[in-house]
Amino acid sequence: MTRAVSKRSPGNKEVQLLKDYLAKNRLKLTQQRQTILEAFLKVDHITAEELYRQISGNDRPHMGLATIYRTLNLLCNIGIGQQRHFDDNRTIYDNVLNKKHHDHLICDKCNKIIEFESPAIERLQEQMAARHGFTLSSHRLELFGHCIDWENCRDWQRSAGR
Ligand SMILES: [Zn+2]
Ligand SMILES: [Zn+2]
Numbered sequence: 435m436t437r438a439v440s441k442r443s444p445g446n447k448e449v450q451l452l453k454d455y456l457a458k459n460r461l462k463l464t465q466q467r468q469t470i471l472e473a474f475l476k477v478d479h480i481t482a483e484e485l486y487r488q489i490s491g492n493d494r495p496h497m498g499l500a501t502i503y504r505t506l507n508l509l510c511n512i513g514i515g516q517q518r519h520f521d522d523n524r525t526i527y528d529n530v531l532n533k534k535h536h537d538h539l540i541c542d543k544c545n546k547i548i549e550f551e552s553p554a555i556e557r558l559q560e561q562m563a564a565r566h567g568f569t570l571s572s573h574r575l576e577l578f579g580h581c582i583d584w585e586n587c588r589d590w591q592r593s594a595g596r
Contacts, residue, residue: 448475448514448531455512466497470505474515479526479547482506520547520576537575544589546581 452471453463473489474480480488482502490496506527509515518526520540526547537555539548555575563570581587 451512451514452508455508466501467505467508469497470502471509471514474506474509474527474529475531477529478549479518479528481524481526485527520578537577539577539579541580541587541589542578543580544587546588 448471449463449468452467456463456467469489470485473485477485482499485506486499486502489502506515510517510527514529514531516528516530518528518538520526520538533549534551536549536551539550540546559573559575560570581589
């Protein structure tokens with residue numbers, strides 16, 4: 435499997451956020467943590483296992499899955515990442531650094547995740563809450579189904595050997 439490896443390093447802002455947080459917790463910005471941050475900033479959503487496979491496939495010094503989990507959780511504490519639980523089995527880390535609130539459509543077949551934001555839906559939710567004498571502090575809207583366009587469903591592409 436080939437993968438384009440971009441040489442873009444994480445922006446100073448992200449590195450600084452991570453450094454500050456680590457310093458506060460008496461931790462250092464190690465090469466491993468920086469590598470994980472770099473890889474994470476290139477994706478939209480990823481599991482720790484997927485990130486692990488990506489990093490270990492890149493001739494990088496070997497690092498344990500536990501290190502990846504711990505670092506991803508650090509990124510969540512800083513606000514660069516957010517944990518999502520679209521099913522019972524996996525924790526997906528959402529790269530939310532430059533994203534506002536959004537909701538998700540999830541393909542049951544290929545696990546593709548589409549992000550959307552609808553002011554109309556947001557308003558309806560507020561109205562529904564108000565109607566029931568309720569104030570919303572947050573919400574999660576996750577819609578499950580599958581890609582209509584089979585040719586663009588990665589499950590189809592996998593089974594077709596593409
Ligand atoms: Zn998302
Ligand atoms: Zn799909």
